[in-house]
Amino acid sequence: MxxxxxxxxxxxxxxxxxxxxxxxxxxxxxxxxxxxxxxxxxxxxxxxxxxxxxxxxxxxxxxxxxxxxxxxxxxxxxxxxxxxxxxxxxxxxxxxxxxxxxxxxxxxxxxxxxxxxxxxxxxxxxxxxxxxxxxxxxxxxxxEAVRLVNQALVRSQSRMDIERDVTAVLAGTDRYSDACTVTCQHDRPVVRALGSQRDSVTITAPEPLRRAESEDRLVVADLDPAALGDDTDALETDCVRVLAVPLVYDGTSYGVLGVYADRVDIFDTEEQDTFREVGHNIALAIDASQTKDALRQRTTELEQQKERLRELAQIISHELRNPLQAAMGRVELLATEHAAEEFDAIQRSHTRMSFLIDNLMQIARQGGRQYTVEPVALSDVMADAWTTVDTDRSTIEIDCTETVLADSSRLCQLAENFFRFATEQGNTGTITITDTSGGFALEHDGPPLEVGNEGPFELYYASTDEGVGLHLAVIREIAHGHGWEITLSNESTGRVRLDIADVQRPSANGR
Missing domain, CATH: 3.40.50.2300 (Response regulator)
Structure with a gap:
């Protein structure tokens, strides 16, 4: 005193x-x-x-x-x-x-x-x-130190950026002499970032940092400048006290933050409590940055996988179309010379194969571009889709008046695939489109589906004896691309109903 x-x-x-x-x-x-x-x-x-x-x-x-x-x-x-x-x-x-x-x-x-x-x-x-x-x-x-650290955490994008920026701002304050982040390897702290940005540094007093990481607690220790001798590379040069802060979030350790000072009247209980929160925030930011890195890597991998699938679909489509077109040409030539019912069956099979190739390409392209969502009149899109499909003797009743937010071309593809799906089930009957509280519904009063173990929305669900049904798989991909939910009702009386829910409608201001 x-x-x-x-x-x-x-x-x-x-x-x-x-x-x-x-x-x-x-x-x-x-x-x-x-x-x-x-x-x-x-x-x-x-x-x-x-x-x-x-x-x-x-x-x-x-x-x-x-x-x-x-x-x-x-x-x-x-x-x-x-x-x-x-x-x-x-x-x-x-x-x-x-x-x-x-x-x-x-x-x-x-x-x-x-x-x-x-x-x-x-x-x-x-x-x-x-x-x-x-x-x-x-x-x-x-x-001020906490404010600068928080700013560094906001602007930094990677773990290395976080550690480098945090140690730099702490070392640049009037209160602290230097700062570093370390990880302990074989009980020896290894410097990851150094606030003073010296080219080389040695840790002469590693024990406080090692204890902070191994015991998961803050450690305050006094340093003896005399113990440094002539070691000009020592981290503790001109420092007499250190605060070691463990960087832990959700049970995962990201090393230790070391804060150094050239005075002994520092790092009291209040300051330790402040740095305990700072350490938590740093560890949280590091964890979030690594999660974002993992998500970006996973997204890149998925995009590459989608691109490979699209390329594969194009190759398959090309390899199938050439022999299919040749076969269709030969059948047409033979049909003019020989009147046989077998030729009609062969032509229907060829047409079916062509539809399958088109649908496979649609599925492969679903992830190929972004959905452009805008207000569209549901009745107009349904009417346009009906004109593109060979509906034979089926009829349509468009009993919907709502305007929905959708990609109009994708919505048209969805309707076309339901119309083809319905007419393939039975070439007569009525298709009805109605508004619902959550979106809209498409209904056909044809024969019931025979649902197998895979379920009707799976890619290889067999809907008819003629081949593999892909229409519902295309419908599922388009609906999910919009964020919609779909359910299929299959009544024994012969009514098949497709409900599309979670459909957004334009707000009062037009969006």
Whole structure:
């Protein structure tokens, strides 16, 4: 405990020494300095409670003009917790306003009758406020450090960016000397990022970092500069204390954050609690960045897989179409020379195979482009789709009036595939399209489906004896591409109903 408060007094050449003697007589320890440079060089040698300066003291460049205000500016940047009292030789309102704008603690004109009593009162008040100012300054510095760390976490994209940016902003603050992130390999910390960005560094005191990771708790330790010797690469150079913060999120360790300081009165309970939260946020950001990296990699792999499937579908389509077209041409030629019912069956099979190839290509292309969603009239799309399908003796009733948000070309493909699917089940009957509360429904009063183990929406569901039915698989892909839900009702009486739900409608403002 200090026996008495310490005051550093920066005097001018013409300053009456009576003020300094009066402060000493009042029980204060007073050290005198001739200018700004002299005080700054000695600040680290004293546990200072207050600074008193004359207005006309020597500036760092040797001039005498308003050196006290210069000192105020420099102390606010380097030691904002120190209270400063300006003891001016003249009463000047402009100087007083300038001083208070620089956060001077007190302003005392030396020319008034009770100048010494006023000065002593201001110094006593400054000394009494010093602990509170130091606490406020610590909180300000902590808040600024947390703000800078959070900004780094927001802008950083990868784990390496996070660790590099966080350590850089901490090392760049006035409160800390350096910062690093490490992972322990074979019980030896390995530096991943270093705030001071030196080319090479060694950790002379690894134990606090190792304990923080192995025990999953904050560790505060004092460092002995004498133990460094001549090791100029030591991380702990000019540092006397370290705070080791484990970086853990959801049970996964991402190493340790080491924060170094060149003073021993640091890393109290409040500061440790703050860094415990900072460590959690850093680990959370690292975990999120790695999750995003994994998702991006998985997305890339899926896109590559889709592209390979599309290429395969194109190859299969090309290889099937050539012999199919040749076979169809030969059948047409033979049919003109020989009237046989078998030719009609062969032609139907060829037509069926052509439909299958078209549908396979539709399925392969579903992931090939983005859906362009816009308001479309459901009745118009259904009518357009009906004109493109050979519906034979079936009829259609379009009993829908809603406008929905959809990709019109994809919605048309969905309708075409249902119409073909329905007419393949039975070439007579009525197809009805109606609005529902969640979207719309397509219904056919043809024969019931014979659903196998795979289910009607699976790719290789056999809907007829003629081959493999792909229409419902295409419908499923288009519906899911819009984010819609589909269900198929298959009544024994012969009605087949396809319900499309979760369909969005335009809002009042048009979207």
């Amino acid at each position: 200090k026996p008495q408060p310490t005051v550093l007094f920066v005097r001018s050449p013409s300053q009456d020494r009576a003020a300094i003697s009066m402060l000493r007589d009042s029980g204060l320890t007073v050290h005198e300095f001739d200018g700004v440079r002299g005080l700054e060089c000695a600040l680290g040698d004293y546990d200072t409670d207050c600074v008193v300066t004359n207005c006309e003291v020597e500036n760092p460049d040797g001039t005498q003009y308003l050196g006290g205000l210069t000192l105020l500016d420099r102390l606010r940047r380097s030691h904002p917790e120190l209270p400063v009292v300006l003891f001016a030789e003249v009463t000047n309102g402009d100087i007083a306003r300038e001083a208070y704008s620089r956060d001077v603690f007190g302003y005392v004109p030396s020319t008034v009758n009770d100048a010494h009593q006023r000065l002593l009162a201001q110094v006593d008040a400054a000394v009494a406020s010093s602990p509170a100012r130091q606490r406020a300054n610590k909180r300000k510095q902590l808040n």
